Amino acid sequence: MRIRVKLYATFRLNYKNNYNVEKGLPLALPEGSTIHDVLEMLQIKPEKVSLLRINEISTRDFYTTVTDNDVIDIFPFVGGG
Numbered sequence: 001m002r003i004r005v006k007l008y009a010t011f012r013l014n015y016k017n018n019y020n021v022e023k024g025l026p027l028a029l030p031e032g033s034t035i036h037d038v039l040e041m042l043q044i045k046p047e048k049v050s051l052l053r054i055n056e057i058s059t060r061d062f063y064t065t066v067t068d069n070d071v072i073d074i075f076p077f078v079g080g081g
Contacts, residue, residue: 001029001068003038008075011044029066036062038072051075 006024007015019025029037035054039046039062046062053073054064066072 001031001033001066003027003029003066003068003070003072005038005042006071006073007042008073009078010076011042011074014043024071033066034063035059035066035072038066039074042074044074048076049074050077 004024004026007019012019015025025042027038027041029041035052036046039049051073052059052062052075054066055071056073
């Protein structure tokens with residue numbers, strides 16, 4: 001199964017050379033994979049995620065199963081002042 005992951009802000013830093021801002025990061029996963037599996041693959045701790053969307057629908061359930069052609073948006077907490 002293939003999905004696309006769009007990373008935002010500091011989550012993109014690990015993929016500077018291989019990341020397409022418009023298309024995201026293509027990933028191949030086994031059937032039955034969850035958002036948690038995606039985060040593990042990308043070495044992102046769930047507690048660092050502030051917003052998570054699957055096909056533009058927000059979720060906080062890291063054990064949601066992803067399906068072929070899903071687009072996952074992952075946003076970190078952002079600070080500033």
